[in-house]
Amino acid sequence: MLTVQSMSVRYGDFTAVDNVSVTIDRGGHILALLGPSGSGKSTVLRGIAGLEPLTSGTVSFDGEDITNVPVHKRNIGLVFQDGQLFPHRTVTGNIEYGLTVGSAARRAVGDGDTHPKLTKAERSARVDELLDLVGLVGYGSRRVDQLSGGEAQRVALARALAPRPRLLLLDEPLSALDRGLRDRLAIDVRHIVAESHTPTLVVTHDHSEAAFLADEIAVIIDGTIRQVSPPRLLWRNPADTVVAKFLGFESFLDAHIRHGVARCALGAVGVDGPDGDAVLALGQHSLVVAPHGPVEATVVSVVVLPDGLRMRVMIDGVGECGAAGTLYDDVVVGQSIRLGLDGRRTGVIVPPNSGSPSNRSHVQGTRARVGGGADD
Numbered sequence: 001m002l003t004v005q006s007m008s009v010r011y012g013d014f015t016a017v018d019n020v021s022v023t024i025d026r027g028g029h030i031l032a033l034l035g036p037s038g039s040g041k042s043t044v045l046r047g048i049a050g051l052e053p054l055t056s057g058t059v060s061f062d063g064e065d066i067t068n069v070p071v072h073k074r075n076i077g078l079v080f081q082d083g084q085l086f087p088h089r090t091v092t093g094n095i096e097y098g099l100t101v102g103s104a105a106r107r108a109v110g111d112g113d114t115h116p117k118l119t120k121a122e123r124s125a126r127v128d129e130l131l132d133l134v135g136l137v138g139y140g141s142r143r144v145d146q147l148s149g150g151e152a153q154r155v156a157l158a159r160a161l162a163p164r165p166r167l168l169l170l171d172e173p174l175s176a177l178d179r180g181l182r183d184r185l186a187i188d189v190r191h192i193v194a195e196s197h198t199p200t201l202v203v204t205h206d207h208s209e210a211a212f213l214a215d216e217i218a219v220i221i222d223g224t225i226r227q228v229s230p231p232r233l234l235w236r237n238p239a240d241t242v243v244a245k246f247l248g249f250e251s252f253l254d255a256h257i258r259h260g261v262a263r264c265a266l267g268a269v270g271v272d273g274p275d276g277d278a279v280l281a282l283g284q285h286s287l288v289v290a291p292h293g294p295v296e297a298t299v300v301s302v303v304v305l306p307d308g309l310r311m312r313v314m315i316d317g318v319g320e321c322g323a324a325g326t327l328y329d330d331v332v333v334g335q336s337i338r339l340g341l342d343g344r345r346t347g348v349i350v351p352p353n354s355g356s357p358s359n360r361s362h363v364q365g366t367r368a369r370v371g372g373g374a375d376d
């Protein structure tokens with residue numbers, strides 16, 4: 001399916017994308033390119049779509065090199081953050097536009113015999129099929145400016161899928177939506193992509209959007225892919241402290257693991273990691289209020305959130321860390337409290353080539369690969 005080999009994009013002296021390799025080799029699978037602002041995500045997407053010339057590297061599809069094929073002949077579906085629907089057309093009109101463009105693109109690459117111009121009845125049937133796929137049956141005659149943000153993105157998805165593209169590229173598709181809707185729509189998008197059997201690349205800076213959407217996440221920082229993992233392993237085993245900080249871990253402790261027990265400055269904690277040296281990555285929920293916990297700390301600040309307390313605490317010999325409590329914990333600034341370290345909410349960074357089963361999925365500078373041939 002899609003293979004990006006050693007893609008680099010430079011603007012003058014500045015390298016925006018550095019030697020990125022990406023493979024998606026199964027229809028219906030989603031690879032998320034996750035990285036901070038300016039890390040090169042959109043440049044990779046544009047390079048795959050043919051919207052950005054590559055300084056070096058290749059893009060191929062099913063073994064065919066399409067690096068120099070113009071954008072309208074690549075048969076790639078694109079969905080952007082704001083959907084970019086035609087406001088003067090109905091929902092059906094927007095989806096039909098996708099069909100027209102798609103069949104034209106296919107005719108342009110000599111694919112007209114296998115995908116002939118559709119009759120009116122065939123177009124109508126395809127629109128109905130897509131409305132059903134994206135959960136908008138009955139919305140065909142609605143004007144798109146009468147849709148909610150989530151509905152509009154569903155239409156954008158249907159329009160992109162209409163010509164049965166061989167690849168779907170989603171650029172921050174849910175970023176304009178509010179949090180709750182974003183999470184719900186992410187689950188639907190995943191289902192829609194799986195049903196359509198279209199290999200899909202999504203770029204996003206939003207951790208939970210990537211986790212909700214993707215079968216596999218490639219972390220890109222400063223133009224380089226630093227880790228490729230299924231979402232669960234990414235947060236369990238960040239490749240290094242740079243990736244871990246981007247993922248939200250804030251404090252790092254040297255540790256030595258033996259038989260599933262890590263010994264560190266905060267004592268011993270059960271973790272999932274191979275015997276040997278490691279670094280424990282502590283996030284907001286690694287240290288939790290526990291009246292008889294082994295860690296003594298002084299509360300520096302407390303914020304009450306709907307799902308519990310978030311604190312900054314000072315720990316002798318370690319420094320300031322984040323910690324969490326429930327809404328039932330009575331905690332005030334300056335108080336001395338006891339905390340427990342939750343190994344299941346702590347990242348374990350193991351040195352490369354340590355032999356850990358989970359470490360196989362995150363090799364620095366590796367190629368991102370998602371689908372049946374994934375090497376995890």
Ligand SMILES: Nc1ncnc2c1ncn2[C@@H]1O[C@H](COP(=O)(O)OP(=O)(O)OP(=O)(O)O)[C@@H](O)[C@H]1O
Nearest residue numbers: 011014016035036037038039040041042043044205
């Ligand atoms: N045409 C250009 N000329 C010069 N520099 C560019 C150009 N396009 C992008 N860049 C730079 O390349 C880097 C990567 O940009 P890109 O848009 O790919 O990042 P991104 O990860 O998608 O960021 P964001 O999440 O903010 O959209 C940025 O530093 C950007 O300023």
